[in-house]
Amino acid sequence: xxxxxxxxxxxxxxxxxxxxxxxxxxxxxxxxxxxxxxxxxxxxxxxxxxxxxxxxxxxxxxxxxxxxxxxxxxxxxxxxxxxxxxxxxxxxxxxxxxxxxxxxxxxxxxxxxxxxxxxxxxxxxxxxxxxxxxxxxxxxxxxxxxxxxxxxxxxxxxxxxxxxxxxxxxxxxxxxxxxxxxxxxxxxx
Amino acid sequence: xxxxxxxxxxxxxxxxxxxxxxxxxxxxxxxxxxxxxxxxxxxxxxxxxxxxxxxxxxxxxxxxxxxxxxxxxxxxxxxxxxxxxxxxxxxxxxxxxxxxxxxxxxxxxxxxxxxxxxxxxxxxxxxxxxxxxxxxxxxxxxxxxxxxxxxxxxxxxxxxxxxxxxxxxxxxxxxxxxxxxxxxxxxxxxxxxxxxxxxxxxxxxxxxxxxxxxxxxxxxxxxxxxxxxxxxxxxxxxxxxxxxxxxxxxxxxxxxxxxxxxxxxxxxxxxxxxxxxxxxxxxxxxxxxxxxxxxxxxxxxxxxxxxxxxxxxxxxxxxxxxxxxxxxxxxxxxxxxxxxxxxxxxxxxxxxxxxxxxxxxxxxxxxxxxxxxxxxxxxxxxxxxxxxxxxxxxxxxxxxxxxxxxxxxxxxxxxxxxxxxxxxxxxxxxxxxxxxxxxxxxxxxxxxxxxxxxxxxxxxxxxxxxxxxxxxxxxxxxxxxxxxxxxxxx
Numbered sequence: 001x002x003x004x005x006x007x008x009x010x011x012x013x014x015x016x017x018x019x020x021x022x023x024x025x026x027x028x029x030x031x032x033x034x035x036x037x038x039x040x041x042x043x044x045x046x047x048x049x050x051x052x053x054x055x056x057x058x059x060x061x062x063x064x065x066x067x068x069x070x071x072x073x074x075x076x077x078x079x080x081x082x083x084x085x086x087x088x089x090x091x092x093x094x095x096x097x098x099x100x101x102x103x104x105x106x107x108x109x110x111x112x113x114x115x116x117x118x119x120x121x122x123x124x125x126x127x128x129x130x131x132x133x134x135x136x137x138x139x140x141x142x143x144x145x146x147x148x149x150x151x152x153x154x155x156x157x158x159x160x161x162x163x164x165x166x167x168x169x170x171x172x173x174x175x176x177x178x179x180x181x182x183x184x185x186x187x188x189x
Numbered sequence: 190x191x192x193x194x195x196x197x198x199x200x201x202x203x204x205x206x207x208x209x210x211x212x213x214x215x216x217x218x219x220x221x222x223x224x225x226x227x228x229x230x231x232x233x234x235x236x237x238x239x240x241x242x243x244x245x246x247x248x249x250x251x252x253x254x255x256x257x258x259x260x261x262x263x264x265x266x267x268x269x270x271x272x273x274x275x276x277x278x279x280x281x282x283x284x285x286x287x288x289x290x291x292x293x294x295x296x297x298x299x300x301x302x303x304x305x306x307x308x309x310x311x312x313x314x315x316x317x318x319x320x321x322x323x324x325x326x327x328x329x330x331x332x333x334x335x336x337x338x339x340x341x342x343x344x345x346x347x348x349x350x351x352x353x354x355x356x357x358x359x360x361x362x363x364x365x366x367x368x369x370x371x372x373x374x375x376x377x378x379x380x381x382x383x384x385x386x387x388x389x390x391x392x393x394x395x396x397x398x399x400x401x402x403x404x405x406x407x408x409x410x411x412x413x414x415x416x417x418x419x420x421x422x423x424x425x426x427x428x429x430x431x432x433x434x435x436x437x438x439x440x441x442x443x444x445x446x447x448x449x450x451x452x453x454x455x456x457x458x459x460x461x462x463x464x465x466x467x468x469x470x471x472x473x474x475x476x477x478x479x480x481x482x483x484x485x486x487x488x489x490x491x492x493x494x495x496x497x498x499x500x501x502x503x504x505x506x507x508x509x510x511x512x513x514x515x516x517x518x519x520x521x522x523x524x525x526x527x528x529x530x531x532x533x534x535x536x537x538x539x540x541x542x543x544x545x546x547x548x549x550x551x552x553x554x555x556x557x558x559x560x561x562x563x564x565x566x567x568x569x570x571x572x573x574x575x576x577x578x579x580x581x582x583x584x585x586x587x588x589x590x591x592x593x594x595x596x597x598x599x600x601x602x603x604x605x606x607x608x609x610x611x612x613x614x615x616x617x618x619x620x621x622x623x624x625x626x627x628x629x630x631x632x633x634x635x636x637x638x639x640x641x642x643x644x645x646x647x648x649x650x651x652x653x654x655x656x657x658x659x660x661x662x663x664x665x666x667x668x669x670x671x672x673x674x675x676x677x678x679x
Contacts, residue, residue, distance in 0.1 A: 037241065117234070117630055118632070121241075137238045137239055137242055160202075160206055161202045164202050164205060165202070171227075171230065171231055172227065
């Protein structure tokens with residue numbers, strides 16, 4: 001589908017239910033994937049994805065085709081999801097029922113539980129995971145990530161390198177103890 | 190050793206952070222993993238991550254239809270789409286029997302500037318050259334009569350019969366074209382040929398015979414390879430009935446299967462990719478007025494790309510419908526792009542000593558490896574739902590850079606794409622290929638495999654695959670969903 005056709009599609013979303021359905025089906029897998037990767041396996045990512053999809057449908061008429069529909073969708077999804085995560089963290093911190101530092105991280109997520117790759121990503125510190133996911137899963141550049149997450153370029157680079165080091169540690173441990181893949185302790189998420 | 194390993198890790202981090210590296214550092218970064226398994230493992234791990242983009246498993250193992258709905262753009266001649274639409278309408282015979290009509294010996298040979306035969310002289314029921322590559326092969330740009338012989342050396346050549354058969358022969362191949370005003374067939378003496386059949390009357394049978402037997406194909410895309418010691422038949426779409434000359438029983442080779450001297454086996458995604466790659470130039474023209482392109486790379490390792498189809502770094506000759514064509518040169522230091530308007534019967538030459546106009550795509554200027562660039566383009570096409578284009582790029586990646594980390598994950602990406610297009614057998618073969626090679630996304634590949642089996646209605650195998658999945662990833666969300674999945678449902 002060309003950018004022109006994407007633009008036409010987006011502009012008809014408000015008035016044409018079929019266009020809205022096509023639009024939603026097209027973007028939904030990407031939105032859900034991105035929300036899930038940003039929030040981790042913890043409950044709440046589906047809410048973030050739903051909010052993002054609603055936001056995308058609202059914003060559709062403003063899509064002007066200056067970039068791909070997917071990249072435009074990512075921008076809205078990242079911002080909506082991070083905003084949702086922050087709000088959720090604040091509410092739960094006020095309620096005192098959870099350590100706000102861990103609201104984005106699944107407690108005890110193990111490598112077996114989610115498959116090796118997802119398991120490693122979900123073990124990362126949340127701010128680092130956001131950068132690693134945007135850089136390596138969604139292949140955004142450093143400047144784009146800085147723009148998406150509202151932090152400086154240097155902060156993005158620092159979080160990326162720290163995140164990669166975390167991943168490296170997990171990979172080395174995984175390779176050193178392959179039998180761990182088969183061990184279930186019952187302590188996982 | 191650890192110092193080198195740490196240096197590699199540091200450079201890898203710096204590259205990810207978009208810091209500038211010296212040529213020596215880049216060289217170390219790309220070559221050191223050959224001696225460091227740990228580094229190669231990590232490099233591959235990172236290379237696979239983009240495959241996680243769209244995946245959130247919601248418990249549905251049955252493939253969804255394309256999300257493009259009525260907004261779908263009518264696809265340009267797409268290898269996959271055309272092949273699917275034309276399924277089971279014809280059969281092909283490639284024969285090696287020496288009792289053919291006397292050959293008029295029309296040998297494929299290098300013709301630096303290929304002349305164009307006026308389309309008004311075209312008669313039905315004959316072969317015409319439609320594409321060729323290679324430094325020592327241009328094209329046979331004329332009518333081919335019964336018994337004409339085509340010999341390719343380093344490149345490939347494609348021919349189209351008016352009754353709707355496209356045949357491409359690979360390098361080191363010798364074939365005899367038959368079918369003047371009759372059903373088309375081809376005698377393959379040596380080498381490799383791939384055929385795609387358009388919609389044809391089933392009664393107008395087309396079949397395949399090799400030195401060791403006959404393959405009567407009811408499929409639209411299949412390949413035959415004749416080697417000194419054996420013959421193999423590979424079926425990408427449709428079915429082929431294979432019967433050995435020695436009088437053995439007829440075996441049916443289904444889509445996604447191959448049969449050779451060792452009997453039937455699963456067709457690997459690499460083999461399917463190679464078949465598509467060979468056919469890529471043969472499907473651009475489907476009869477009617479035509480014009481021709483003769484493309485020589487201007488310099489370095491540039492490869493020609495016409496309307497998004499890549500043709501490698503060899504010289505390329507193509508027959509195309511008249512109209513606007515996008516010609517670009519990619520993979521070199523100064524990629525370019527131009528729009529060429531082709532008039533009927535016009536011959537256009539580009540490249541060689543001539544300088545194509547400059548129009549550098551931004552994405553070609555990065556320092557990423559050629560395989561990474563190709564993968565990026567494939568993923569971009571996939572994300573934009575340009576599925577035929579993405580499929581072509583994944584296939585090209587696997588063929589051109591088979592040992593790259595990107596190629597190792599390409600079968601998984603290709604499997605998902607094929608599944609999206611409803612091509613269950615091919616998708617299944619792709620997922621199996623990924624799992625056989627191994628990689629970090631085994632869970633995702635196994636989910637894809639379950640979906641492919643569901644699409645094919647192979648419920649018992651799907652149930653077994655689900656059981657295996659649940660055992661391997663017992664606490665995953667996918668396993669939880671699969672446990673409640675009605676495995677026997679159609």
